[in-house]
Amino acid sequence: MRPEDLGNFQTAWCPGCGNFGILDALKDALVMLDLDMHKTVLVSGIGQAAKEPQYLNCNFFNGLHGRAIPAATGIKMANKDLHVIVTSGDGDIYGEGGNHFIHAIRRNIDITVIVHDNQVYGLTKGQASPTSDIGFTTKVQPRGVINEPLHPLAMAVALGAGFVARSFSGDKQHLSSMIQQAVQFKGFSLVDVLQPCVTFNKRNNFSWYKQRIEPLPQDYDVHNKVWAFEKALQWGDKIPVGVIYRDGRSSYEDACGLMGEASILSQGPNPARLKDLLKEFF
Amino acid sequence: MRWMVPIGRKAKSSLANVDLTIKIAGEAGQGLHAIGGLLSRVFARGGYHVFANQVVQSRVRGGHNWFSIRVSDRPVHAPCARTDILVAFDKESACHFKELTEDSVVIFDSKSIELSVPSRTALDVPMAELASRAGGNRLMANTVAAAAVLGLLHCDPSELFNFLRRSFGKKDAQTGEANVKAAEAGYDFALKKNEGKRRAGFGPPGQAPKMLIGGSEAVALGALAAGCQFISAYPMSPSTGIMTYLASKAADFHMVVEQSEDEIASINIALGASFAGLRAMTASSGGGFALMAEGLSLAGMIETPIVIVLAQRPAPATGLPTRTAQEDLEFAIHAGHGEFARVVMAPAGIEECFYATARAFHLADKYRIPVIILTDQSLADSFASIDALRPEDVVIERHLMSEEDLKRVQGYKSFLLTKSGVSPRALPGNPYCFVTADSDEHDEDGRITEDCDVTRPRMVEKRNRKTVDLLKEMKGPSWYGPKDARDVLIGWGSTRGVLREAADNLLRDGIKAAAVHFEDLWPLDRKHFGFLKKARFAVVVENNFTGQFANLITRTTGIAMARRISKYDGLPFTAQEVVSAYKRLKKGGRR
Numbered sequence: 001m002r003p004e005d006l007g008n009f010q011t012a013w014c015p016g017c018g019n020f021g022i023l024d025a026l027k028d029a030l031v032m033l034d035l036d037m038h039k040t041v042l043v044s045g046i047g048q049a050a051k052e053p054q055y056l057n058c059n060f061f062n063g064l065h066g067r068a069i070p071a072a073t074g075i076k077m078a079n080k081d082l083h084v085i086v087t088s089g090d091g092d093i094y095g096e097g098g099n100h101f102i103h104a105i106r107r108n109i110d111i112t113v114i115v116h117d118n119q120v121y122g123l124t125k126g127q128a129s130p131t132s133d134i135g136f137t138t139k140v141q142p143r144g145v146i147n148e149p150l151h152p153l154a155m156a157v158a159l160g161a162g163f164v165a166r167s168f169s170g171d172k173q174h175l176s177s178m179i180q181q182a183v184q185f186k187g188f189s190l191v192d193v194l195q196p197c198v199t200f201n202k203r204n205n206f207s208w209y210k211q212r213i214e215p216l217p218q219d220y221d222v223h224n225k226v227w228a229f230e231k232a233l234q235w236g237d238k239i240p241v242g243v244i245y246r247d248g249r250s251s252y253e254d255a256c257g258l259m260g261e262a263s264i265l266s267q268g269p270n271p272a273r274l275k276d277l278l279k280e281f282f
Numbered sequence: 283m284r285w286m287v288p289i290g291r292k293a294k295s296s297l298a299n300v301d302l303t304i305k306i307a308g309e310a311g312q313g314l315h316a317i318g319g320l321l322s323r324v325f326a327r328g329g330y331h332v333f334a335n336q337v338v339q340s341r342v343r344g345g346h347n348w349f350s351i352r353v354s355d356r357p358v359h360a361p362c363a364r365t366d367i368l369v370a371f372d373k374e375s376a377c378h379f380k381e382l383t384e385d386s387v388v389i390f391d392s393k394s395i396e397l398s399v400p401s402r403t404a405l406d407v408p409m410a411e412l413a414s415r416a417g418g419n420r421l422m423a424n425t426v427a428a429a430a431v432l433g434l435l436h437c438d439p440s441e442l443f444n445f446l447r448r449s450f451g452k453k454d455a456q457t458g459e460a461n462v463k464a465a466e467a468g469y470d471f472a473l474k475k476n477e478g479k480r481r482a483g484f485g486p487p488g489q490a491p492k493m494l495i496g497g498s499e500a501v502a503l504g505a506l507a508a509g510c511q512f513i514s515a516y517p518m519s520p521s522t523g524i525m526t527y528l529a530s531k532a533a534d535f536h537m538v539v540e541q542s543e544d545e546i547a548s549i550n551i552a553l554g555a556s557f558a559g560l561r562a563m564t565a566s567s568g569g570g571f572a573l574m575a576e577g578l579s580l581a582g583m584i585e586t587p588i589v590i591v592l593a594q595r596p597a598p599a600t601g602l603p604t605r606t607a608q609e610d611l612e613f614a615i616h617a618g619h620g621e622f623a624r625v626v627m628a629p630a631g632i633e634e635c636f637y638a639t640a641r642a643f644h645l646a647d648k649y650r651i652p653v654i655i656l657t658d659q660s661l662a663d664s665f666a667s668i669d670a671l672r673p674e675d676v677v678i679e680r681h682l683m684s685e686e687d688l689k690r691v692q693g694y695k696s697f698l699l700t701k702s703g704v705s706p707r708a709l710p711g712n713p714y715c716f717v718t719a720d721s722d723e724h725d726e727d728g729r730i731t732e733d734c735d736v737t738r739p740r741m742v743e744k745r746n747r748k749t750v751d752l753l754k755e756m757k758g759p760s761w762y763g764p765k766d767a768r769d770v771l772i773g774w775g776s777t778r779g780v781l782r783e784a785a786d787n788l789l790r791d792g793i794k795a796a797a798v799h800f801e802d803l804w805p806l807d808r809k810h811f812g813f814l815k816k817a818r819f820a821v822v823v824e825n826n827f828t829g830q831f832a833n834l835i836t837r838t839t840g841i842a843m844a845r846r847i848s849k850y851d852g853l854p855f856t857a858q859e860v861v862s863a864y865k866r867l868k869k870g871g872r873r
Binding site: 012037038039041043046051054057058059060061062063064067070071072073074075076077078079081082099100102103256264265267268269270271273274275277278281282 | 326327491492493494495499503506507508509510511512514531534535536537538540542543544546547550551552553554555556557558559560561562576577580584670671673676678709710711712713714716717718719720721722728729730
């Protein structure tokens with residue numbers, strides 16, 4: 001597959017938006033992985049980030065706000081032969097869809113969730129998101145955010161997610177690598193992508209992130225949960241990026257005997273068994 | 283003398299007018315359901331028509347609950363107001379004394395409960411003692427009671443013994459045998475006590491054995507017959523039985539049963555599975571369905587088939603979780619923001635639950651729409667003996683593009699504008715084209731658009747145009763009773779049986795009345811209301827307060843439906859209630 005096969009669409013994003021970097025990196029990852037796009041479904045919710053699948057030649061399910069993960073879950077359960085990639089924003093996945101985020105990790109369904117995390121709501125014009133920093137002022141939070149921000153990576157590690165990574169929309173190569181590893185990972189994988197919002201987040205802008213991100217140390221043990229928590233919670237002068245945690249726990253597909261061989265879709269229904277079953281009622 | 287006949291008169295094989303109600307009453311956790319189910323199966327196996335329902339409190343232990351079995355040689359679809367045999371396991375069972383007649387019998391154990399039973403009706407069975415003496419334990423008092431019922435009726439107990447042996451199986455043959463011993467003791471005790479006094483006119487009805495099946499099971503079986511391979515649901519009474527039953531059969535039927543984190547997830551997961559190509563469903567009650575409303579609207583927008591079972595219970599809010607109502611008709615029709623085509627149907631009885639569910643999948647696929655099946659607690663939790671279901675009558679047509687179609691098509695469009703409004707459907711994963719779904723307003727390719735000049739209006743028309751053909755699919759009402767009846771009882775959903783019984787009773791009292799029943803409720807075609815022109819006295823009977831169907835008829839036909847019989851106490855109608863309410867209305871009363 002060549003990058004141009006994925007298409008070149010006019011977007012509804014602001015010039016300079018971090019979404020462009022994420023779209024570029026995603027395209028790069030899809031090309032590098034050489035995924036059969038006919039066997040791939042992109043799933044999203046609602047928000048500027050969630051428009052991403054619309055700008056690719058692909059199968060997509062652009063569902064409801066907050067409900068990308070459930071739709072992706074159903075698609076994967078039905079047809080495990082499909083690569084299912086969710087790409088949506090922080091408000092969508094961590095806010096409106098928070099409950100699904102929690103339970104998808106528990107299920108460990110084999111999907112990749114890429115969160116465009118710009119710490120602000122863009123499409124509704126600049127309200128705080130679940131990851132907004134304390135003190136961040138908006139028209140709805142004029143005296144600044146007082147809620148503790150949600151720590152998505154720590155939350156994912158705590159819930160037993162098998163692949164937890166963070167990257168930055170301004171580093172295409174790194175982000176592409178994170179996405180590639182996430183897609184290849186068998187089980188639920190999260191890539192939280194730090195992303196500037198040029199219009200509504202003047203505080204966490206491109207250079208703010210650029211100055212803070214740093215790779216994980218050379219001797220970092222990706223299987224060490226205690227270290228993972230430490231890095232997942234690190235926020236401030238230095239923000240670590242990379243694969244924070246990686247684990248080998250069995251995915252939903254493995255744990256569920258039915259998923260062992262052919263997909264449920266290709267197995268097809270079995271109504272012929274009904275004749276025997278009805279005998280149980282006499 | 284309804285069911286007892288004097289000694290000397292032999293029980294005939296074709297017994298006319300057997301209509302017997304056995305009520306087993308006690309606390310939750312006393313195994314009422316276990317003996318109720320056992321007895322129901324014995325009667326069904328004997329070829330009787332059985333209708334069994336349970337009234338329970340929303341708790342795990344204690345409280346006062348009952349399991350009621352109506353046995354007849356004619357079809358019965360509703361409970362009866364009268365109790366002929368009361369098996370009383372707790373003091374509170376006294377509340378059923380008002381349902382007894384002079385022929386009724388109360389089976390109880392005076393050593394276990396204090397109950398001042400009217401002596402004429404009392405059959406004091408030392409259940410615990412008999413169970414212990416038979417080599418069992420006190421827990422088998424239940425079995426003793428079940429067998430005592432059969433002894434009282436002079437019924438052949440061998441089926442009961444067979445069921446007991448089978449239900450404990452090889453795993454615990456010893457307990458099975460002990461139960462049989464306990465049953466024998468109970469049977470003999472009741473038989474002897476009753477001998478010489480009176481004998482039941484209760485023999486084999488001479489019909490083929492019937493299936494005994496519950497409402498939730500019938501829905502689940504209908505789904506399996508239709509090739510449904512996916513259900514995601516969150517437990518909520520009285521819908522949970524569907525998921526529970528399917529879970530037990532999932533592997534054999536290549537099915538995924540997923541207990542979701544909430545009902546919002548239920549419908550969105552199911553839509554994902556449907557988009558990927560499976561026949562998919564979800565089930566809940568009013569509260570859970572309320573959470574699904576946005577997902578329902580999504581199904582309309584992305585034109586992805588889904589079947590939603592809404593098992594109604596009394597509301598608002600949490601309401602009465604274990605009781606019944608028909609309060610969500612208008613909700614089912616209107617739920618979801620925006621305008622899109624849908625089907626709402628309410629099966630008339632347990633057998634119909636099977637066929638309606640299978641048909642729901644058919645319509646959902648054919649029109650790429652959501653289909654809502656309205657049941658209620660009285661249907662979901664009831665059991666009935668029915669003739670064998672015919673899965674062979676269910677034809678599965680997926681309305682998907684074939685491999686040949688896909689190869690031939692150039693530039694596939696997921697939302698192609700067509701005359702019928704239905705676009706040819708491909709599944710993601712095929713090597714020929716991309717498939718899309720977008721909750722935003724979209725063009726034919728399924729990509730987001732804000733073209734208000736052309737695309738938006740064309741898409742709105744497309745989604746709603748499906749109703750034109752759907753109207754042709756909708757079944758009109760069933761008519762039961764004299765063809766020339768000018769008095770009509772109108773109802774929908776689970777009340778059909780009770781309405782027919784009421785019509786029979788009215789006819790017996792010299793009132794020619796017909797029961798007119800609707801299963802297909804939306805879209806509603808005014809042409810199905812032609813019968814109202816000839817009707818002189820039409821009454822709409824519903825398990826709700828506001829008369830939702832009556833209002834819907836008015837909206838559809840312009841005919842005011844002022845005469846209504848409403849019941850909203852959480853319990854199902856009995857024919858007797860309908861008859862007396864009807865007679866009151868005839869005398870000039872309003873509600």
